[in-house]
Amino acid sequence: MPSFPARLGAFLTTGLLLGGPAFAQQPAGPLGLVPLPREVQTSTGAYALPQKISVYAAGPAAQNVAELLKGFLAPLGKTVALTTNRQAAQIRLLTAAATPGGPEGYELVVDKSGVSISAAGGAGLFYGSQTLLQLLPPTATAAARVPYVRIADEPAFKWRGGMLDVCRHFFPVSFVKKYIDFLAAYKLNTFHWHLTDDQGWRIEIKKYPKLTQISAFRKETLIGAQQTFKTPADFKYDGTPYGGFYTQDQIREVVAYAQKRYITVVPEIEMPGHSVAILAAYPELACKPGPYETWTMWGVIDDIVCPTEPTFTFFENVLAEVCTLFPGPYVHIGGDEAPKTRWKESAAVQEIMKKEGYTDVEKVQGWFNRRIEAFLTGKGKKMIGWDEILEGGIDDKATVMSWRGEKGGIEAAQHGNDVVMSPAGYLYLDAGQNPQIHSPNEPLMIGGYLPLEKVYGYNPLPKELTPAQQKHVLGPQANLWTEYIATPAKAEYMLFPRLLAVSEVAWTPAAKKNYADFLPRLGQQFARLDAHRINYRVPEPVGLDSLSAAKQSGKAVFTLRSLVPGAQIRYTLDGLMPDETTELYTKPLAVPQGKRLLVRAVTIAPNGRKSPPAELLVK
CATH class of the missing domain: 3.20.20.80 (Glycosidases)
Structure with missing residues (x-):
């Protein structure tokens, strides 16, 4: 089996020969994908998925994944129809026994022609589809734009x-x-x-x-x-x-x-x-x-x-x-x-x-x-x-x-x-x-x-x-x-x-x-x-611990951040529970040393849900 870099190099060469976008190896962080794929290449640009999407799916495995995609894309305001016309499809689910990556591996390509997911069978197509969903906005938007990307991926373990x-x-x-x-x-x-x-x-x-x-x-x-x-x-x-x-x-x-x-x-x-x-x-x-x-x-x-x-x-x-x-x-x-x-x-x-x-x-x-x-x-x-x-x-x-x-x-x-x-x-x-x-x-x-x-x-x-x-x-x-x-x-x-x-x-x-x-x-x-209306635990703010404190003019200075994008951090210095009415964190928090203070900080997510407090007793 060719290595991931070799396979991605072939992707790159193919893209250049066909006049497609030039893909380059990039960190996967900005894409926000979990779990992290093996190898990612990105290019400038994005493909706009229309409201009505045609999916090419030949064979039972691809058709099963296409039916699941229909359900996954519906909350995003998309309607999906299966087609036998590969060239006309915006999403192509392709199976080939020789596809690298094992039975659960996949290759995902997004370029100006649309989205192609290749795998040896249904499992790989399904995992490629899950990656595609994470490249889309989480809720319905007028323009669902998918960044140009080439991903070659496979799991580290067969029991997960x-x-x-x-x-x-x-x-x-x-x-x-x-x-x-x-x-x-x-x-x-x-x-x-x-x-x-x-x-x-x-x-x-x-x-x-x-x-x-x-x-x-x-x-x-x-x-x-x-x-x-x-x-x-x-x-x-x-x-x-x-x-x-x-x-x-x-x-x-x-x-x-x-x-x-x-x-x-x-x-x-x-x-x-x-x-x-x-x-x-x-x-x-x-x-x-x-x-x-x-x-x-x-x-x-x-x-x-x-x-x-x-x-x-x-x-x-x-x-x-x-x-x-x-x-x-x-x-x-x-x-x-x-x-x-x-x-x-x-x-x-x-x-x-x-x-x-x-x-x-x-x-x-x-x-x-x-x-x-x-x-x-x-x-x-x-x-x-x-x-x-x-x-x-x-x-x-x-x-x-x-x-x-x-x-x-x-x-x-x-x-x-x-x-x-x-x-x-x-x-x-x-x-x-x-x-x-x-x-x-x-x-x-x-x-x-x-x-x-x-x-x-x-x-x-x-x-x-x-x-x-x-x-x-x-x-x-x-x-x-x-x-x-x-x-x-x-x-x-x-x-x-x-x-x-x-x-x-x-x-x-x-x-x-x-x-x-x-x-x-x-x-x-x-x-x-x-x-998906999942009742996750909102993570408390990061940075309120003794190891994170910087000493400055007799004060302990804490730089806080939230793991939830768009969230507020609210805090108190008197041990009371922070809420929407307490102090809003906007800059590094300086706390006097030498007297006992219980510092508490909470994350308030954009949906209004609060984290448990991060707490530190400053002496």
């Missing part, structure tokens, strides 16, 4: 994932589709759907109707931050039954929706841990007599299914239905946080250990996993699980999702297993976005501190791995656990803008990433998020 937990809190199909739209817009290609857990079973299984009659519902939900409770008296509940599930028809609807957007759906069916909701409906699968109930707390519970033949029959029947619903190659079995308290007490488990020659009960989970993997292999599926599946022993066919840091992923890749990197310290987007844990200026959340910059700085390829071992790293995945996320609006608040950083971690080679370059490109995305 986002997970949504619908067990702790249930989300309607409409939001699940919107979540898929979020991923697709920023070139992420895997939707990990966490469908079963202690707090609720969310997928209809025809053979086991009690899973949706009983396991899908809990009697009430915990109020407040569980991790801050010290005594039993601290635990309070809302007294309101809660639950829901997706019918198999709804599952098929979501899968089809994702497929059209070149997203693979990976279902997660937790086993053997996080399974007390199963026992609420089928207590005979436990190691000790019930009764059990769908759990009303968060965290980990000792009650899990027993690894007996009835349990294997149950999961094989469940997975048989799951495999028919999800055409993708992977099924996630969880495998994490499975306490062995009940197994150690179980005569049945002791008999298994004796028969298999085990002295460590943890080995029983490895034995359990391998039996499930053999079943999935027989169904043509690959097993993936959280990194705990390493503890009981796995073969080299299982895929490991490393969440407890990178250690499990490194061990798995060194063993020859494929790996998805998903370390909690970098990619768990339910973590807080404020250095003050449980800040009163933020909604209730699970805790921790994961700022945008830390997400952006993650590199999924650990330096401990050799180049050959690094090839087992399929890519990164961000996760959204929902213990404290009960609404779509709050889910969006936790996802954005950090999901845009995730997209660049997944798509752009680490050597090309630069946080200072990312921030202005990110800033150009906020108007697009507004256009």
Whole structure:
């Protein structure tokens, strides 16, 4: 395959020979593209897309992308019609098996003849179309002008994932589709759907109707931050039954929706841990007599299914239905946080250990996993699980999702297993976005501190791995656990803008990433998020920290800026919360030193929404 510079050099030569615009290598920053493309050339000028657009699309893949473009361009005031006349089309979707860049790569050219997107297939055409959309104004305008540009692009990783937990809190199909739209817009290609857990079973299984009659519902939900409770008296509940599930028809609807957007759906069916909701409906699968109930707390519970033949029959029947619903190659079995308290007490488990020659009960989970993997292999599926599946022993066919840091992923890749990197310290987007844990200026959340910059700085390829071992790293995945996320609006608040950083971690080679370059490109995305009515977290002003202070005549001088174009910065020096009526920042802020002052500053976006405050105590 020719290098990107060689291919772009060919673009340049072709343009000059044909009398087209002269393209030159340019920084991609002014275009505001996220994730950053591999190579960009620009030229003076722009192509004006008319109100009525003809799209050339030959073949099913191109026609699918053209239909999606029709929907994407409608809010911009454009109407799209497909045409078989390539020369007359303003947008041309071109497929060729020999196109460089792999199955998801694309080449986008905008010149005086219009827009051409070339790719090997539908995925590349789709990603090229997403780049085109970012070159257009975010809202309908009389003249939608696309800058002359030539882009050659392809992803750094083939697994670029986002997970949504619908067990702790249930989300309607409409939001699940919107979540898929979020991923697709920023070139992420895997939707990990966490469908079963202690707090609720969310997928209809025809053979086991009690899973949706009983396991899908809990009697009430915990109020407040569980991790801050010290005594039993601290635990309070809302007294309101809660639950829901997706019918198999709804599952098929979501899968089809994702497929059209070149997203693979990976279902997660937790086993053997996080399974007390199963026992609420089928207590005979436990190691000790019930009764059990769908759990009303968060965290980990000792009650899990027993690894007996009835349990294997149950999961094989469940997975048989799951495999028919999800055409993708992977099924996630969880495998994490499975306490062995009940197994150690179980005569049945002791008999298994004796028969298999085990002295460590943890080995029983490895034995359990391998039996499930053999079943999935027989169904043509690959097993993936959280990194705990390493503890009981796995073969080299299982895929490991490393969440407890990178250690499990490194061990798995060194063993020859494929790996998805998903370390909690970098990619768990339910973590807080404020250095003050449980800040009163933020909604209730699970805790921790994961700022945008830390997400952006993650590199999924650990330096401990050799180049050959690094090839087992399929890519990164961000996760959204929902213990404290009960609404779509709050889910969006936790996802954005950090999901845009995730997209660049997944798509752009680490050597090309630069946080200072990312921030202005990110800033150009906020108007697009507004256009899609996404409830993103407005970033606080940058520059109000001790490292940014300049000393001048006994004062600390701060130069503030907002990441949101067109936003105001308002501030206070008396510790009160800034709003539209407090001081407007217009020049570097000089604060006297020597007495304690709490400085607070907020961003007020053009749409009127405010950021949480940036705060600094000046002494």
